Amino acid sequence: xxxxxxxxxxxxxxxxxxxxxxxxxxxxxxxxxxxxxxxxxxxxxxxxxxxxxxxxxxxxxxxxxxxxxxxxxxxxxxxxxxxxxxxxxxxxxxxxxxxxxxxxxxxxxxxxxxxxxxxxxxxxxxxxxxxxxxxxxxxxxxxxxxxxxxxxxxxxxxxxxxxxxxxxxxxxxxxxxxxxxxxxxxxxxxxxxxxxxxxxxxxxxxxxxxxxxxxxxxxxxxxxxxxxxxxxxxxxxxxxxxxxxxxxxxxxxxxxxxxxxxxxxxxxxxxxxxxxxxxxxxxxxxxxxxxxxxxxxxxxxxxxxxxxxxxxxxxxxxxxxxxxxxxxxxxxxxxxxxxxxxxxxxxxxxxxxxxxxxxxxxxxxxxxxxxxxxxxxxxxxxxxxxxxxxx
Amino acid sequence: xxxxxxxxxxxxxxxxxxxxxxxxxxxxxxxxxxxxxxxxxxxxxxxxxxxxxxxxxxxxxxxxxxxxxxxxxxxxxxxxxxxxxxxxxxxxxxxxxxxxxxxxxxxxxxxxxxxxxxxxxxxxxxxxxxxxxxxxxxxxxxxxxxxxxxxxxxxxxxxxxxxxxxxxxxxxxxxxxxxxxxxxxxxxxxxxxxxxxxxxxxxxxxxxxxxxxxxxxxxxxxxxxxxxxxxxxxxxxxxxxxxxxxxxxxxxxxxxxxxxxxxxxxxxxxxxxxxxxxxxxxxxxxxxxxxxxxxxxxxxxxxxxxxxxxxxxxxxxxxxxxxxxxxxxxxxxxxxxxxxxxxxxxxxxxxxxxxxxxxxxxxxxxxxxxxxxxxxxxxxxxxxxxxxxxxxxxxxxxxxxxxxxxxxxxxxxxxxxxxxxxxxxxxxxxxxxxxxxxxxxx
Numbered sequence: 023x024x025x026x027x028x029x030x031x032x033x034x035x036x037x038x039x040x041x042x043x044x045x046x047x048x049x050x051x052x053x054x055x056x057x058x059x060x061x062x063x064x065x066x067x068x069x070x071x072x073x074x075x076x077x078x079x080x081x082x083x084x085x086x087x088x089x090x091x092x093x094x095x096x097x098x099x100x101x102x103x104x105x106x107x108x109x110x111x112x113x114x115x116x117x118x119x120x121x122x123x124x125x126x127x128x129x130x131x132x133x134x135x136x137x138x139x140x141x142x143x144x145x146x147x148x149x150x151x152x153x154x155x156x157x158x159x160x161x162x163x164x165x166x167x168x169x170x171x172x173x174x175x176x177x178x179x180x181x182x183x184x185x186x187x188x189x190x191x192x193x194x195x196x197x198x199x200x201x202x203x204x205x206x207x208x209x210x211x212x213x214x215x216x217x218x219x220x221x222x223x224x225x226x227x228x229x230x231x232x233x234x235x236x237x238x239x240x241x242x243x244x245x246x247x248x249x250x251x252x253x254x255x256x257x258x259x260x261x262x263x264x265x266x267x268x269x270x271x272x273x274x275x276x277x278x279x280x281x282x283x284x285x286x287x288x289x290x291x292x293x294x295x296x297x298x299x300x301x302x303x304x305x306x307x308x309x310x311x312x313x314x315x316x317x318x319x320x321x322x323x324x325x326x327x328x329x330x331x332x333x334x335x336x337x338x339x340x341x342x343x344x345x346x347x348x349x350x351x352x353x354x355x356x357x358x359x360x361x362x363x364x365x366x367x368x369x370x371x372x373x374x375x376x377x378x379x380x381x382x383x384x385x386x387x388x389x390x391x392x393x394x395x396x397x398x399x400x401x402x403x404x405x406x407x408x409x410x411x412x413x
Numbered sequence: 414x415x416x417x418x419x420x421x422x423x424x425x426x427x428x429x430x431x432x433x434x435x436x437x438x439x440x441x442x443x444x445x446x447x448x449x450x451x452x453x454x455x456x457x458x459x460x461x462x463x464x465x466x467x468x469x470x471x472x473x474x475x476x477x478x479x480x481x482x483x484x485x486x487x488x489x490x491x492x493x494x495x496x497x498x499x500x501x502x503x504x505x506x507x508x509x510x511x512x513x514x515x516x517x518x519x520x521x522x523x524x525x526x527x528x529x530x531x532x533x534x535x536x537x538x539x540x541x542x543x544x545x546x547x548x549x550x551x552x553x554x555x556x557x558x559x560x561x562x563x564x565x566x567x568x569x570x571x572x573x574x575x576x577x578x579x580x581x582x583x584x585x586x587x588x589x590x591x592x593x594x595x596x597x598x599x600x601x602x603x604x605x606x607x608x609x610x611x612x613x614x615x616x617x618x619x620x621x622x623x624x625x626x627x628x629x630x631x632x633x634x635x636x637x638x639x640x641x642x643x644x645x646x647x648x649x650x651x652x653x654x655x656x657x658x659x660x661x662x663x664x665x666x667x668x669x670x671x672x673x674x675x676x677x678x679x680x681x682x683x684x685x686x687x688x689x690x691x692x693x694x695x696x697x698x699x700x701x702x703x704x705x706x707x708x709x710x711x712x713x714x715x716x717x718x719x720x721x722x723x724x725x726x727x728x729x730x731x732x733x734x735x736x737x738x739x740x741x742x743x744x745x746x747x748x749x750x751x752x753x754x755x756x757x758x759x760x761x762x763x764x765x766x767x768x769x770x771x772x773x774x775x776x777x778x779x780x781x782x783x784x785x786x787x788x789x790x791x792x793x794x795x796x797x798x799x800x801x802x803x804x805x806x807x808x809x810x811x812x813x814x815x816x817x818x819x820x821x822x823x824x825x826x827x828x829x830x831x832x833x834x835x836x837x838x839x840x841x842x843x844x845x846x847x848x849x850x851x852x853x854x855x
Binding site (some may be wrong): 025026027055056057058059060061062063064065066067068069070071072073074075076077078079080082083151153154155192193194196230238292293294295297346348349350351352394399402403405406407410411 | 428478590631634638639640642704706709710712713714715730732734735736738739740741742743744745748751752753754755756757758771772774775776777779780781782783784785786789795796797799800814816817827830831832833834835836838839840841844848
């Protein structure tokens with residue numbers, strides 16, 4: 023017998039009902055289902071065979087899809103640090119990457135420890151299996167905060183969103199809002215000076231374990247979107263846009279590189295985890311609105327620049343397509359996506375206080391997703407009611 | 414020319430161990446059983462005692478609410494046992510066969526409905542809504558018969574039909590006296606007994622499973638509205654009816670497809686309804702860890718070799734149980750030999766020709782509904798399957814009605830249940846929903 027299997031079999035009696043360590047049942051259970059595909063077979067009266075897909079596989083693939091953006095984000099943290107401190111010439115690729123890795127790793131750990139900790143406790147309390155939803159949220163959260171976000175802030179925000187945006191609704195699959203975005207919104211509204219993107223906070227400015235460089239005092243580096251929101255802006259240079267596509271601009275850890283995001287996006291589309299309908303319509307909605315705003319003379323930003331700057335691409339690929347909080351009807355997905363694109367660009371252009379609109383657009387549409395679905399489902403209900411002879 | 418309806422949604426699952434087209438007979442002494450649970454929605458009232466001598470066609474039990482609906486013995490012999498379970502629930506009535514098959518002679522000249530009621534044929538009519546045994550007081554708007562089963566490892570009705578074409582047609586013509594008959598035929602079927610069957614409207618369905626489900630066919634031909642009733646009958650049961658009309662005797666002989674990866678020689682067997690499964694399974698299955706399914710792998714009930722052939726079963730499938738598989742790190746391994754519709758696995762690489770062995774494991778934990786649109790891809794009706802399931806879970810009867818619960822039966826959700834990544838027991842949920850709704854509307 024497999025020694026790991028044996029280990030679990032030995033642990034079992036302790037965590038069963040009445041066992042000494044019953045409080046850790048959900049924890050052991052969680053690890054066991056990760057180590058082995060459960061051997062439970064289908065009950066009498068349900069289908070006898072099942073597709074091999076399960077939510078663990080789905081969530082793991084989302085995490086894999088996020089890796090290119092995450093790894094690039096780590097490199098970019100190092101790159102921005104070197105750039106800001108004027109040491110770009112003597113910085114090495116691996117030096118920059120390890121610097122970024124060390125800057126980002128604590129955030130990932132804090133996010134997982136706090137979030138999964140709450141999940142474990144809730145699962146134990148409700149006597150359920152641990153739900154995998156937070157595997158994705160836990161990696162998304164460090165990717166959508168600035169690298170300078172203090173860890174204690176992150177911990178508070180994660181706890182807030184897991185409890186109030188997810189668990190009180192009943193856990194993964196029942197939540198209305200995307201928990202990762204709620205985390206960011208919480209940070210944004212509670213600690214605005216750390217989050218707005220027009221201050222000094224987007225570039226790591228200190229050394230970590232001797233890696234990286236210390237910045238001179240009062241260094242400021244605005245994100246391109248922040249720059250565009252300032253007075254006297256007259257359009258981006260082609261170089262800025264090129265950097266925005268490769269990702270070598272200041273910004274949240276995971277959101278900068280369009281190329282890395284596209285790699286993850288392709289995996290999500292191929293595996294069918296993200297709906298191409300939602301993803302495409304977010305881009306179409308954003309581009310159309312961007313073009314309209316540009317034609318009306320409301321902004322100097324070209325329509326295609328809207329799509330590559332800030333969190334737009336990241337939001338469109340990884341956030342808007344969250345199957346739980348987006349529309350569930352196929353028709354609704356188009357409407358949902360178009361409106362996200364529209365609102366995101368509208369907020370960017372028409373709102374002078376905050377140069378980024380993606381987070382607010384998706385959260386707002388999360389709220390309206392069920393209303394859109396309602397319209398589509400209702401049309402099906404009406405069709406059926408119409409053909410009925412008795413009421 | 415019959416109307417052709419093309420269906421895009423659905424999924425054909427290619428399983429190993431399909432039945433080859435040859436038929437064997439097995440000796441049929443011993444015990445037979447009629448299981449009331451096979452006739453959904455019936456409250457059984459036993460009309461025989463242990464020790465009674467019965468002929469083929471004699472009633473063993475009736476429906477308490479409609480005593481004219483009779484459930485008759487498939488064999489002649491002695492009633493050996495009236496098996497009861499908890500709270501005296503009737504589990505089965507067993508008849509020890511005498512091997513003579515002495516059959517009661519019915520008068521086939523009279524009214525077809527009373528003949529069907531008396532001879533136990535009516536008990537094979539099912540009704541929608543609720544997917545229960547039909548109520549003889551109803552006036553159905555139509556009777557639907559599906560001449561093919563699209564589920565994996567299922568019986569090939571065209572093969573079964575060979576040599577019984579006249580009986581089939583006689584059965585269809587008889588049903589046509591009760592209501593308009595619609596016959597659903599697969600695009601792959603060529604037998605003229607099906608494609609140009611008389612006294613019925615033939616519709617050709619071209620598409621993956623569950624296109625053979627009568628519910629899907631009803632939805633596309635003449636959807637059920639509130640207040641309407643549709644009756645359905647299995648294609649092989651139409652042959653039963655035809656035999657009865659020709660000979661005046663009841664003959665519940667089926668040509669059962671014994672199929673599945675754990676069957677040594679998958680082929681067809683002549684079996685009587687209620688016959689012990691050991692008669693065909695003995696020495697024919699890989700004994701260790703096999704799951705014997707009374708009926709189809711997608712919709713049938715797990716049983717043992719000691720079980721009895723279900724009343725509506727057209728096949729018996731045997732697959733591995735898989736409860737000792739201990740597959741490590743399955744959530745991330747490539748698992749090349751595993752079938753999945755999902756592109757995070759690699760079954761798409763091997764094409765549709767590859768045959769898979771799938772065991773009975775659920776292969777994941779039950780979750781809330783997370784992914785959207787999974788069911789819709791394999792649910793070829795104009796019904797929002799996910800929303801309907803949610804309405805049933807929530808117990809919201811008005812909404813179930815509005816979303817079309819009257820049109821569905823648990824079997825229509827079988828493929829959706831297979832692909833569901835949240836591993837919800839859809840068929841069970843729908844069955845419970847239908848039962849509650851029926852009680853509420855009674």
